[in-house]
Amino acid sequence: MPTKRLLVINPNTSESVSALLQQHIAQALADLASPVAAHTVTARFGAPYIADEVSYQVAGHAVLDAWGAEPERAVTPPDGVLIGCFGDPGLWALRECSPVPVTGLAEAAFTEAARLGRFAVVTGGERWGPMLQRLALQLGFAPQLAGVWTVAPSGAEMAADPDGALRVLAQACHEAQARWAPDALIIGGAGLAGMAAQLQSGSGLPLIDSVQAGVRQLLGHMELAPAA
Template identity: 55%
Template sequence: MDATRLRRFLLINPNTNALTTQRLRDVLQPLLPPGLALDVQTARFGAPYIACEASHAVAAHACLDVWTTHRGTPTRPLHGVLIGCFGDPGLFALREVSGCPVTGLAEASFIQAGARGPFAIVTGGERWKPMLQRLANSLGYGAQLRHIETVAPTGAALQADPDMAIRCLSQACQNAAQSGVSSIILGGAGLAGYARLLQAHCALPLIDSAQAGWEVLHGQLAPPAPTDQDGFYAPWIGLPPAFTQVPTKENP
């Protein structure tokens, strides 16, 4: 097929860990139907894994940086952007400036899990609990999120040791299942693909956040873009040239 006729989607890994990017690619590439292309990109700067407020804030900037460079052209436009982090850094900013739908692993998982009823989250990194609760509240899912089970290892540590991850996450899922929920989100780019491996150890449906991200974005379940064209609302000083090359929208 002519490359200019492909429906093109952009997946941004907001951390600098190329192994995480590869894991996302490996899990999502087989899900692509003919005629679709998934451009998978890694942040140019930031932390190797996102585990705190500061690394999350820098990751939001890194997402915008990737988008300015890979947002497409009039002949090869983007049809959607997926933030490959279970915390969705830069979600609201990217949605504001992109002329196409944008979602993240967390929002997409909330959409899928919320359709079933109350839900829980299992993820790596203890500092994520208040951050995820705040995100759920801001997206309108605070009441449905009944429990967040964090395990001590970070997502990066779990990704590096699959056997430990299975043991640790299996127990965490069993704990979360006791909270009276209808489903459990296994959250984290580094944990992409683990829901399938852990399902036999849990009586409740497990939602893979990476797979949910793609299904929501491709299935057009993500909130629509505010306008049909890219653009910032303010000029920039001191940022890379790609930022200044993005059109400026009229302020509402």
């Protein structure tokens, strides 16, 4: 089977986040023995990390700009597009202009978690709480979303200090589980890629990595593998 191409758009300007996305998405594709090659591009303008309403709105524009400017698109069109932000800026607009399937980290993780029942989100950045509640409502997942537990460090800060992040996230997962008794927890954020697997052994609930969920959902849309 010829290799297909997955375009990953990082809606912020942090090249380190793009590198983290590329690493974990490539590994997820390899683990699934998928004939898909991932290519990650970085927003040409906006915030280094999306953490509030203003940077979120700018990121939606940056996603469309990255789609239009992607150098390989005219020669080798992608077979699917993943918005690499747990918040999915520009999701509906990009779907309107893209001829191929598009999803974001939040939509994919919500979809996967909702199959297990009620779910809660654990993520970095205190302003993301109401923003993700609103997104869940827009995507139709408000009835399944038990709550959003945010921790003070941003995803970028936690990506820069993985050991400290794991301690903070483990405590947050415990507190979210005690408060809401969900059926699953989402570890949400590009900067938190890979951390769900490291936390899983200490949790009594399924932990969903939003980056891996994004890969699985797009492969399902691309009819290369069933979504989990």
